[in-house]
Amino acid sequence: MKEKNHLFSATGIPSLFLIFGVLMLVILSLLGYGTSRQDLRASSLSLEQTSAYYNACSEAADFYSELVQTLEGFQAQAKTETAYYQLVSDYLNSQENVEWDSEEHTAEYVKAFSDTQSLAVKVSVFWTDCTADSTTSDNAASDTINAGLDVTSSNIAGILSWNTVVTADWNPDNSQSVYKGE
Template structure:
């Protein structure tokens, strides 16, 4: 009599399923690891870009507040509009990252916050006749109320608006051509 050997079928098939299951789990864990590394890299780049943008916005807000203080000092020093704009022109032409347009009385502040983007803030400079404001008390009261209003720019920063200067635009400008990445990243066992 021949004895049938069922030992292979009793242990072989479950062992193959176990090996196949372990292999699937290893592959899924490697794919998850690769995805999580890409997500971390993407999040880090996004954090750096956002931080750089808000730092540039903070510097632009500081520029605007310094400009308003300087303009108030210039208006206290001079009596005529032409001498006021001469002082403003000299001051803004000496500033870094600022272009002064003497015809429109506007200053454009540019601050690069990455290799491909800059923050552009355009500010209009006004001349107000202080002697006419001091003659009528309600004019002074209305000018004070107008100079104390607060404007929220698109960066979410509160910037005081005044009769001396006003923000015309606050934009992000692309300064380089966009070159898409057409390469396909392949896992290299890092």
């Protein structure tokens, strides 16, 4: 006698499709979870790097503001250009993260914000004779104000460059083997 097994074909094939569908959804959800964890890690690293950069920029801006105020005091204190630059040299050589170039009258502030990058700010220091004709300085001051610039800082110091500098060699990650077609 032949028995027809319609019950298996009626419930077996849809069950297999259901199991396969659930398995596919589980795999897709695991892949999505892995990708989201990688995105979270990359975002966290990016946030740390960006925060460190802006903290270094803030410290460099504070250095520049403090330098301008100190230079204003030296300008009023010094009678000659050599005495002024000697005061500036003594002050900047005592500062941390600052290199003074006495020939070019420039100071370079370098602040590391990661293992591989630093912020480098180069500032030029100027001598202005305070005993110059007041009408000329008044006209220059009004021209500078009209240009929207700060009179004191533009006459005493100026930022020449504000750059991010790579301080380490780049070493590629060769830990994952790549198929080369051989």
